[in-house]
Amino acid sequence: MKLMKQLLAMATIAFATAAQAAPATEAPDVLVKRISQDVIDTAKSDKGIQAGDINRVNQLVETKILPYVDFQRMTSLAAGRHWRTATPDQQQKLSAEFRTLLVYTYSGALSQIKNETVEFKPLRASPDDTEVEVRSQVNVARGEPIPLNYRVAKSPTGWKIYDINVLGAWLVETYKSSFNSEISKGGIDGLIKTLADKNKALASRPAAKAK
Amino acid sequence: MSESNMNTVANAGRIALVLTIAATLSACASSGNPRDPLEGYNRAMFKFNDKVDEVALKPVATAYKNVLPSFVQTGVSNFFGNLSDVWSAANNLAQGKGEAGLQDIVRVTMNSTFGILGLIDIASQAGVPKHNEDFGQTLGWYGVSPGPYVVLPLMGPSTMRDTVALPLDVVGDPWRYKDPTNVRNIGTFTRIVDKRAAYLDATNLMEAAALDRYEFIRDGYLQARESKVFDGDTDRRDQKAPKNDSSAIDEEDDLKQTPVAAAPAPVAAAAAAPVADLVTSGSNTVAAETTTPE
Numbered sequence: 490m491k492l493m494k495q496l497l498a499m500a501t502i503a504f505a506t507a508a509q510a511a512p513a514t515e516a517p518d519v520l521v522k523r524i525s526q527d528v529i530d531t532a533k534s535d536k537g538i539q540a541g542d543i544n545r546v547n548q549l550v551e552t553k554i555l556p557y558v559d560f561q562r563m564t565s566l567a568a569g570r571h572w573r574t575a576t577p578d579q580q581q582k583l584s585a586e587f588r589t590l591l592v593y594t595y596s597g598a599l600s601q602i603k604n605e606t607v608e609f610k611p612l613r614a615s616p617d618d619t620e621v622e623v624r625s626q627v628n629v630a631r632g633e634p635i636p637l638n639y640r641v642a643k644s645p646t647g648w649k650i651y652d653i654n655v656l657g658a659w660l661v662e663t664y665k666s667s668f669n670s671e672i673s674k675g676g677i678d679g680l681i682k683t684l685a686d687k688n689k690a691l692a693s694r695p696a697a698k699a700k
Numbered sequence: 701m702s703e704s705n706m707n708t709v710a711n712a713g714r715i716a717l718v719l720t721i722a723a724t725l726s727a728c729a730s731s732g733n734p735r736d737p738l739e740g741y742n743r744a745m746f747k748f749n750d751k752v753d754e755v756a757l758k759p760v761a762t763a764y765k766n767v768l769p770s771f772v773q774t775g776v777s778n779f780f781g782n783l784s785d786v787w788s789a790a791n792n793l794a795q796g797k798g799e800a801g802l803q804d805i806v807r808v809t810m811n812s813t814f815g816i817l818g819l820i821d822i823a824s825q826a827g828v829p830k831h832n833e834d835f836g837q838t839l840g841w842y843g844v845s846p847g848p849y850v851v852l853p854l855m856g857p858s859t860m861r862d863t864v865a866l867p868l869d870v871v872g873d874p875w876r877y878k879d880p881t882n883v884r885n886i887g888t889f890t891r892i893v894d895k896r897a898a899y900l901d902a903t904n905l906m907e908a909a910a911l912d913r914y915e916f917i918r919d920g921y922l923q924a925r926e927s928k929v930f931d932g933d934t935d936r937r938d939q940k941a942p943k944n945d946s947s948a949i950d951e952e953d954d955l956k957q958t959p960v961a962a963a964p965a966p967v968a969a970a971a972a973a974p975v976a977d978l979v980t981s982g983s984n985t986v987a988a989e990t991t992t993p994e
Contacts, residue, residue: 591909657928
């Protein structure tokens with residue numbers, strides 16, 4: 490029932506944004522704020538996610554995060570100059586596998602959410618910018634706050650996240666040389682295979698390990 | 701005091717030795733990342749550290765985390781955190797960051813008194829933020845490039861600049877003047893275990909995320925470290941760097957007009973690697989400048 494509601498809500502949002510096109514879409518920082526609040530609330534209240542249930546996490550990611558992430562762009566940036574040499578089929582497979590890997594990682598992170606709060610910093614951008622950096626920090630129970638920033642770009646269907654920065658390290662940048670060395674070893678297909686193997690290993694891992 | 705001076709000299713000597721070994725080993729094997737000319741040595745040391753972590757540190761830290769009540773753990777980390785604020789204050793002031801430096805001083809004062817010798821971090825609750833500056837960051841702030849990536853024995857990821865700065869951080873750590881020695885040693889051990897325990901979740905996550913853990917940690921660490929030097933203020937760091945990655949991709953394509961119609965030849969990839977690293981945004985740019993001195 491809840492899922493139906495969510496689907497309906499998503500569809501409504503999708504239609505709304507499509508209908509209004511660019512001008513009236515919500516501001517990038519408002520968007521990121523809304524998504525992260527939504528995700529944190531769900532992760533905190535959902536017992537399945539707390540227990541590291543990958544299906545529940547997948548569902549959360551599919552409905553609440555994926556519509557706002559440009560995985561194609563993320564993957565193309567991580568693959569760097571090799572992206573253009575890949576066939577459309579390879580590109581598609583590569584982004585799919587990369588996406589799965591990130592969802593697995595994300596599931597581990599989500600299951601660790603307990604009483605963290607997210608604090609957003611003022612957006613430093615002019616209204617006509619098409620690419621902005623949304624900056625926030627996660628306040629944790631113990632230790633220093635963790636900086637968490639997003640690179641967001643304007644697209645015809647609204648703002649889309651294409652890179653995430655944790656503790657000062659950009660996700661794309663961090664994967665770049667691993668991608669690069671895998672591609673030099675076995676080409677694009679080699680990288681796809683490595684990612685797929687990694688995902689298989691993660692899938693067969695007991696869910697409890699995520700704790 | 702003379703004893704501690706001796707220790708400092710000994711430490712400096714040890715670090716010099718490490719650097720010599722690093723330099724010697726650098727001649728062998730490297731897959732051509734301009735930021736990591738010591739890759740051969742680094743990978744070996746990374747493996748060694750990993751083994752130590754696996755058989756000794758991680759089990760102890762896991763037990764520590766599971767067994768001790770969380771208020772004890774918080775107390776331990778607050779106590780040492782309070783001590784490190786002293787050196788942080790000195791570095792903030794040395795970088796001309798008056799406000800942050802004063803905040804550190806206020807923190808130490810508040811936590812050492814009302815916080816019962818630092819066991820309770822009252823200052824954070826009162827909204828005085830923690831900074832964690834060290835001498836490597838001070839050097840970086842004044843424009844010293846991080847230089848090549850270095851994996852230190854037992855201490856893990858670092859850079860050449862931070863390794864050179866390390867002896868001063870050791871001198872600036874109040875705990876090293878603690879007497880008697882056995883209390884100091886037990887304290888140091890507890891401190892290390894507590895630090896490791898704090899990172900348990902993160903390292904477990906990293907195992908899931910990385911394709912090649914060595915590369916993943918290296919590239920993540922180098923970025924995070926440079927971000928710390930500039931306190932997360934990308935504007936200051938990016939002054940000369942291109943604005944974002946999307947333009948980088950196009951530039952890379954323009955630069956690489958050589959026909960690569962056939963299979964992506966590893967040679968071509970290796971040759972283009974320095975270029976790729978130059979045009980990417982962020983910390984890599986800073987380093988790439990140092991590694992291409994021509």
